[in-house]
Amino acid sequence: MPNASAKPKHSRTRRRRCREDPARNELVSSSLESAQQCLFNQDYGTAYAHYLLVLHLAPMFKDFAKESFRFTLFKWAEELDSVGRIRELFDCYEQALELFPSDEVILNSMGEHLFRMGFRDEAAGHFHKALKLRPDYSEARENFYSVANWLVERWHFLMLNDHGRNQKYQQAIQKAVHSGCNTVLDIGTGTGILGMCAKKAGAAEVYACELSKTMYELACDVVTANGMGGSIKILHMKSLDMEVPRDIPQKVSLVVTETVDAGLFGEGIIESLIHAWRHLLLPPQTGENELMAQSVTGRVIPAGATVFGMAVESAEIRRHHRLCVSKVGGLSMATAGELRSPVSCSAQPDDSMEPYTTERLSRIPGGYKSLTEPFTALQIDFNNVQELEGLSSREVQQVCLPVVQQGELDALAVWFQLHLDEQSSLSTGPQEDTCWEQAIYPVHSAQAFLLKPGDMLIVEITCGDAYLRLCSVAVLRDGREIRLDRQHDPGHSGKPVSVPNPEAELCSALACLQTDQNQTKHFCVLECSEMALLNNWDYHQKFNIALGKLISQLKVTGRDAKQESSVGSNLGDRANSSDCRDLMYVLDVSEGFSLLSLIAASHGHVKAFSSVEKHKQQEVLKRLARSSNISENHLEFWLNHMEDEQGMLKRPSGEKLWSAIMLDCVETSGLIRQKLMEKASLARCLLEEGGRIFPERIVVHGMLVESDTLLLESAVQGPEPTLGFNIAPFINQFTVPVHVFLDFSTLQCRHLSESVELFVLNLMDVTANYSNREIKVQTTAAGRITAIPFWYHIYLDQEISVSTFSQNSHWRQAAAVLQQPLKVLAGDWILLSVKLQKSTISISAQVLTSPDPNT
Incomplete structure (x- = not known):
């Protein structure tokens, strides 16, 4: 090996390389000065170009200029993104990574841009590389977990298990x-x-x-x-x-x-x-010469499939696809028009609509009721090319199904039997223990329709665009046909329509035609989670009460302050004061469709700012405002005037401050929204005295459980190779520690403890927050702790709260799945370490060896 103690030789060539180039140094110095001046002037594009020149000419400045260069890159990338110059944006990141190939922050930021543009594979690579460089980089880890759920969907684990x-x-x-x-x-x-x-x-x-x-x-x-x-x-x-x-x-x-x-x-x-x-x-x-044909x-x-279906009643499906309440937060929904989910089965396919959604009926909250016996909807032979080619041109098939149980028609549920060959098949039926869910074709009738035994349900089946579409079109009752694919008399309140004579039938048809025209005019699509939120009567009612309390308090405070300031002023001056300046300003920054701004405006003396962006959804709010006698001047769509959504949290006008700011804190999946605490910190600075953030705090609750289901959905299980193949170590790299979109009420599990408070996020008091906490929990039964499901109690004020675990919640729950199950006995004390990094909750568990939980 080389002599490690030998001193390096200093050649004349080496000394010549170290000589300074005055012109080069002057260019570097002037470019660095120009970069800093452009940065001060917020000319980020020019500043970025100067920094590139400096760092290429003088790499020794990399450490010195790294932070400023990063900041300039990110600001310039935001500008390029806002004007759609995407190619230039990624060119800038590629140039930056040539200079700093091992900079985990730049890698993570580029990954975020790639993910937003839909390049999930490439984004995952950048997040993964950032994590290899810095394993404790929480932001990159959170991003990697998010993209991992997209790239390797959870059903891969279920199928391999x-x-x-x-x-x-x-x-x-x-x-x-x-x-x-x-x-x-x-x-x-x-x-x-x-x-x-x-x-x-x-x-x-x-x-x-x-x-x-x-x-x-x-x-x-x-x-x-x-x-x-x-x-x-x-x-x-x-x-x-x-x-x-x-x-x-x-x-x-x-x-x-x-x-x-x-x-x-x-x-x-x-x-x-x-x-x-x-x-x-x-x-x-072909069958002509089978012996010769074999080779x-x-x-x-698979060789083919048989598709089955049945009509079902399910309150859970209903509330995700159509409006089920007449009032929301004190607002009558009569003038809202037709609101429905984007899942709609139509003979005329619409790219904006999905023909079906999916549910695991065996685990659907509240269960379901079968209204018909299962029926065969379709048979297909994958080894018959003529049959495959003719599928899209098949005539519409009508099936008449006898109703066997009384119930509200909410959907058609569909599953299939996959024929692998002549002897072997797999079923995806709701009673099977399978990795598949069932397809759900929801019914969108504005009014509930009650089926009863003796009815015949008519279902149409089409495959026009190589999608299987099933639609409930009519009911045969007492020899008459009642159409379901258009609106009914709004006064029947969910009871079957009865037409006593031909004249009444004609009048009813004309009324339906007029209703159809009005509904088409006022048609609006909401996401399934938005429909469920709209149907969450309890949430809106409690919000209405809590906001009403705040507005009453601020009115009293404002009136007292005005009386004090008016001492010595004449009546004429007071009469000339502007009503608009006396309004309380309320900002709703909820994600997607939200009625909170309108509920606030309905209290009077309030100007509400809504974050609803879609034009049709804004029209819904305007119609509801008019029907509730809310002035157009008291409802403003804030994002219509915003180029940058991040700029939403600022003063509304002049020197005014917000009386209330509504933050959307929890994702439908059951996770805390990203950058929630940063938003709350900014929001607190923009509140008037006595103003409040809604909600003011969030309490995280959890429970110890044993659930093989969560294990099977989270990673490939067991020491044995899958069919003799070594697969688990590779796909389990994409295991994420938190399982989302979980419904704890139907999860197959054993409870091993009572529910406990895990964490508190205080949005109004920054001094009350912490980043980690340890909790001691006593087990109530013996078993293996495999996961800690968690949910939230969202406190709108000190007394009023809603739970994401309630029966009508539009939120799902999440669960931290342990990498290694923890064996416990009844009465054991478990130490849970709960951490919040950015918006990611992580939970680890260990058995306490001492029987005294206080030691």
């Missing part, structure tokens, strides 16, 4: 390969498991394709780790873009895929299989 499903697929692939299917293409390979099954079964050539960059890279790692890197070719592309011989040398004899969603066709399996039969698969078996024909696994 579904041993029955995996074994059936493996057996079907093995049979096909042994019967002569020697060349295989795995479409949408995911982790690569189906392609590896084919190779393990003896297939000579195996190809796979995957569109997601993250899953493609993961599959490559998995295949290589299992010794098949040289024998399975994985392509990062859609199967629709594949060609022979450019991408694969010849047509294959077997296609395996599981590109199916809860509605069967939602992941594009029909289009991909039609393309495969035309371009990638050998021709199907030269193509086939698909």
Whole structure:
């Protein structure tokens, strides 16, 4: 080895390199001065260009100028983003990373821009690299967890933990390969498991394709780790873009895929299989010469599917898709027009609408009631290319279903049986223990419709755009047809329509026609969570009361102050004072559609500022304002005049301050909103004396539970390889510690403790907050602690609160899942360490060895 003690030699060449270049130094000095002056003048683009020049010419200034350079980069990127100069924005970040390739803050910031632009794979790479450089970088960790949920969806873990499903697929692939299917293409390979099954079964050539960059890279790692890197070719592309011989040398004899969603066709399996039969698969078996055909024909696994459905009643589905209340926070909703979710099944497809949503009926809050027996909606043969090609041109099919139970018609629930081959199948039915949810086609009738035994429900089934669409169109009752696909007499209050004679029937039809025209004119779409929020009567009522109390207090305070200031002034001067200047200003910065600003304005003496942005939603608020006699001057849409949403929290006008600021604190998923405490800190500075932030504090509650379900949905479980393949170490890299969109009321779990207070966020008193807390909890039963579900009590003031765990809450809950389950006995004391970093809550647990919790 080299002599470590030897002194370096100082050559004449080395000394010459150290000589200073006066012209270069002068340019660096002047550019640095110009950069700082431009920065002072908020000319961020020019400042950025000067900093680039300085750092390229004089790298020794990197440490000195790093913070200023970062600040300039971020400000200039914001300007470029605001005017849509996206290419230049990313050019700036690439230039910055050439100078600072290991700067975790720049990497994280670029990842945030990529994520907002929809480049989730690339964003994940930047967040992951930032975390490798600095594992304790909480902002990058929070971003990585967010993007991980997008890139590797939780159903991947469920599918890999579904041993029955995996074994059936493996057996079907093995049979096909042994019967002569020697060349295989795995479409949408995911982790690569189906392609590896084919190779393990003896297939000579195996190809796979995957569109997601993250899953493609993961599959490559998995295949290589299992010794098949040289024998399975994985392509990062859609199967629709594949060609022979450019991408694969010849047509294959077997296609395996599981590109199916809860509605069967939602992941594009029909289009991909039609393309495969035309371009990638050998021709199907014709039956003319089966012995010869065995080695030269193509086939698909799964071979086909049968789709089932039934009509259901479910209050949970209802409140997420249509308005169920007549009043919200004291406001009559009669003039709101038709409000519905973006999930609507129509014979005329609309790109802005989804044909169905998904639910796991076995775990839906409040349960569901079957109003009809299950019926067969569709059968499809994936090995019949003519049938696949003719699917979109099938005639509309009508099915008449006898109603077997009385109940309110809320939706059609759909599931399917996937036929892997002639002997083996998988069911996604609501009673099955499966990784799939069911597809839900909600009914949007403005008025509830009660079905009763003896009725016949007419359902239309179409596949016009290769999506399966089911729609309840009518009910046959006592020999007459009652249409459900248009509005009914608004006075029936959910009772069945009864038409006594032809003249009344004609009048009713004309009334329906007029109603349809009015509803079309005043049609407005809200997100499912926004519909559920609107139906949360308790939340709005409590907010109305709490805000009313504050306004009454401020009126008294203002009146007293005015009386004191008016001493010595004449009546004429007081008469000339502006009413507008005496108004209380209230700001609502809730995400999405919100009635809080309008509820505030309804109290009088208030000018309310709303953050609602969409034009149709603003029209809803304006109609409600007019019907409630609220002046247009007392309701303003704040973001109409804002270029930068971050600038929302500022003074409303002149020297006025806000009397109340409503912050949206909790995401529907069950997490604290990002940068909540920063917003609260700014909001406190903008309140008038006696003003308040709503809510004023949030108390986090939690409980110790044992839940195998949460484990299965969070990571691949068990020490045994999946079907003999080593997959878990690779996909479990995308395990996130907090499980979101959880409904604790229906979660399969054992409670191992009482609920406890975990944390408090005080939005009005910064001195009352902390970043971490330790809580001692005693177990009430023996078991394994696998998770700590948590929810929030949101205090609007000292006395009035709402819970995100209430039955009508539009919020879901979240749960911190432990990396290693903790075995406990009844009576054990558990120490929970709860931390809040930015908006991320993390929880760890350990068993206290001392029986005394105070030690």
